[in-house]
Amino acid sequence: MNSRQRDQLATLVFYSIAAGITALLFGLIGYMLYQGFPKLTLDFLTSPSSSFKAGGGIGSQLFNSFYILVLTMLFTIPLGLGGGIYMAEYARDNKLTSTIRTCIEVLASLPSIVIGMFGLLVFVNLTGWGYTMIGGALALTVFNLPVMVRVCEDALRSVPREQKEASLALGLTHWHSIKTVLLPAAFPGILTGAILASGRVFGEAASLLFTAGITTPTLDFGNWNPFDSVSPLNIFRPAETLAVHIWSVNTQGLIPDVRAVADGSAAVLILAVLVFNLLARWIGSLLHKKITAQA
């Protein structure tokens, strides 16, 4: 076999690997959507789950997922933004900066179950709250913070140097030019990153098992007093999210229609990831066009 034939053979192999992987992954995701799609009725999406009988929905789980996502982003975005600004603008090339980088790396590579156990130790036992929504959101903040810091730092660093120099040359203080020049210019990148991170948070389960718990009290959606124990807004109640629900109905559940509930939930999760991804791309390019004044 000469080198030309070998080259053709290798090309063929690479084509088949790529085709095989694409087919496999598309097949799996498509199969899940195909299985779950017929179950996605309004009733399924809004009614509360049942622990014994068939026919339960995922209403409260879906609500919990979004609520925990909002809480997490409420903590993560300011902290991540602050950390990102520090790393991109103020950090000098010294020991402290490399320590922070190491810490970000450590946090980013921790298995999510380890973060969940840390959450169990600190936000559940040490504080005495028990399994709560806020405990879950704080654990997810730890889980999400390194991603957010990186996103903000990269977005700030990719702003053209001249813009910052021009604003400093006009005599603005460093902080004022960060606030009025750098942040607006970096905004599309930060927003895109934040939406992608939201997708990751939405599907996270292992770190929530021991922090937000695997149960949800019966919620009264007419009760909007955040301090009432049956109110959906109460942040000191256990809250099972959708991703946790898929796991718990399959491994601990007693309901007879496990497969149907799990199929539907999995389809919702996949759809949510799709939506978050497409939204991030779309908003990112839209804002980029607007800011750079391209038609």
Add this chain to the structure above:
Amino acid sequence: MDGNTVRASSRLLKSTNKTALHLERRGKMTVMVCAFLIISAALSITIFLTVKGLDAFLENGVSIVDFLSSTNWNPTDHKSPTYGALSFIFGSFLVTILAACLAAPLGIGCAIFMTEIAPSWGKKVLQPVIELLVGVPSVVYGFIGLSVLVPFLRSVVGGQGFSVLAGTLVLAVMILPTVASIAADGLNSLPGGLREGSFALGATRWQTIWRVVLPAAMPTLLTAIVLGMARAFGEALAVQMVIGNVRTLPEALTDPAATLTTIITLNMGHTTFGSTENNVLWSLALILLAMSFFFILFIRYLSSRRKFS
């Protein structure tokens, strides 16, 4: 922006007005506090989990040698409970290494296809799709494993279907997009002159890939594999759903097994906080923590060897 309406004289650093300087200091303090929070989060996770993980050995008197070398796990036995975690440690390493062996060649092959063979199509279609798949939640992969793979294995190989093989396949599929996407980034960042130089010498595309591109990108490709392995090692729910969770060492790929993460997931919820049985689970978590530090050190070593970045 409300700042735009402030007069220039009050925004200048050297003005007589002290507010600008004050704001500058306050802004810098705020972002420094955020940065210190990151350090304190990482430190407190390490300290809390290390202290808690050593409790079983220091307070409950569990032998550390038995813990690491015995396969006898029976913490609920009232007379003589035993805490040998070797089967779980072995299970974790087994599924991780097997999954990496499956995912590495496929993922890197896919990355080569995206960057070297069909760059335009790869960049426009395949790369976004792969990045999207990185975001698919791991419980979904676990559920696919449980509802499709396990019944399939049951009918083809026999047995229960819950097995090391099922765990390996689920993990391999899960880390495949991760490996492919990081490897593709690495290949993309190679200087283009390398390939052109090789083509100019008359090498075929395969010779260029095999003799020039792969050796040059080797540290990045290894980083991609190690990151995939780190993800597989720490994955809990997806594996737990398909591996069968038994205490014994698996003798064949079709045997059920358990990993560190699956045992923690299963037992953490219904053991009393502070009991020996519970403390041993924290020791398992300490092993997970130590492994993730090891993976970081390994990746650092690899990136220090990177020739082109």
